[in-house]
Amino acid sequence: MVLDEERERIEVVVPDQQLSLAIGRRGQNVRLASQLTGWDIDILTEQEESERRQAEFENRTRMFIDTLNVDEVIGQLLASEGFNSVEELAMVDAKEVAGIEGFDEDTANELQTRAREYLAKIEGELDAKRQELGVDDALREIDGVTTAMLVRFGENGIKTVEDLAGCATDDLAGWTERKDGENVRQAGILDGFELSREEAEAIIMQARLKAGWVTEADLAPPPAVEAEAPAPSAHA
Numbered sequence: 001m002v003l004d005e006e007r008e009r010i011e012v013v014v015p016d017q018q019l020s021l022a023i024g025r026r027g028q029n030v031r032l033a034s035q036l037t038g039w040d041i042d043i044l045t046e047q048e049e050s051e052r053r054q055a056e057f058e059n060r061t062r063m064f065i066d067t068l069n070v071d072e073v074i075g076q077l078l079a080s081e082g083f084n085s086v087e088e089l090a091m092v093d094a095k096e097v098a099g100i101e102g103f104d105e106d107t108a109n110e111l112q113t114r115a116r117e118y119l120a121k122i123e124g125e126l127d128a129k130r131q132e133l134g135v136d137d138a139l140r141e142i143d144g145v146t147t148a149m150l151v152r153f154g155e156n157g158i159k160t161v162e163d164l165a166g167c168a169t170d171d172l173a174g175w176t177e178r179k180d181g182e183n184v185r186q187a188g189i190l191d192g193f194e195l196s197r198e199e200a201e202a203i204i205m206q207a208r209l210k211a212g213w214v215t216e217a218d219l220a221p222p223p224a225v226e227a228e229a230p231a232p233s234a235h236a
Contacts, residue, residue: 008039016045068114090115126151135159142206156189164207172200
């Protein structure tokens with residue numbers, strides 16, 4: 001089982017011959033379990049899970065081939081070593097890349113150089129888009145906000161610190177509501193950025209602080225209340 005606490009979803013993988021038993025007649029097992037837990041439940045067979053993993057591997061391989069301009073063998077090696085993104089490849093210690101079978105230090109340096117050049121190109125394109133949308137530079141100063149997020153903000157009418165300060169956590173992170181006995185996911189502005197609700201809330205609070213709506217004192221946790229010592233016993 002794989003639990004996604006942010007989306008309140010459970011993924012269950014079962015042997016192929018156990019699928020009907022796990023689902024239950026007319027899906028009643030899944031439906032009742034979902035109602036009891038309040039979470040969505042997806043059941044996959046081992047074959048379906050294997051096919052999905054293979055598809056993910058092929059997608060990662062193709063991504064490395066296209067972004068780094070490398071051949072399929074190198075793309076497969078990077079994907080098989082667990083690299084999931086160009087960002088991850090660019091930031092990891094070069095020794096970890098050089099340690100891949102068939103690679104050496106020169107290969108690692110070349111791959112990381114290509115990864116960083118690609119990221120710089122994408123960053124430049126995103127910043128140009130951000131400016132085109134009229135998103136203020138001040139929003140770049142908020143911790144945790146990336147240029148890609150700024151573009152998403154602009155596409156959704158958030159262009160100033162005050163605009164962001166006026167958002168609710170649900171606006172950024174989305175929310176889940178119950179409809180007809182099932183959890184229905186409502187998308188947030190920053191869906192796809194793997195942002196937790198806590199991180200979304202922190203971004204909004206930073207914006208409110210920068211806009212002058214709150215102070216550092218307002219954001220400080222309340223002081224701990226010390227427990228009073230028990231009164232001495234009359235028999236002491």
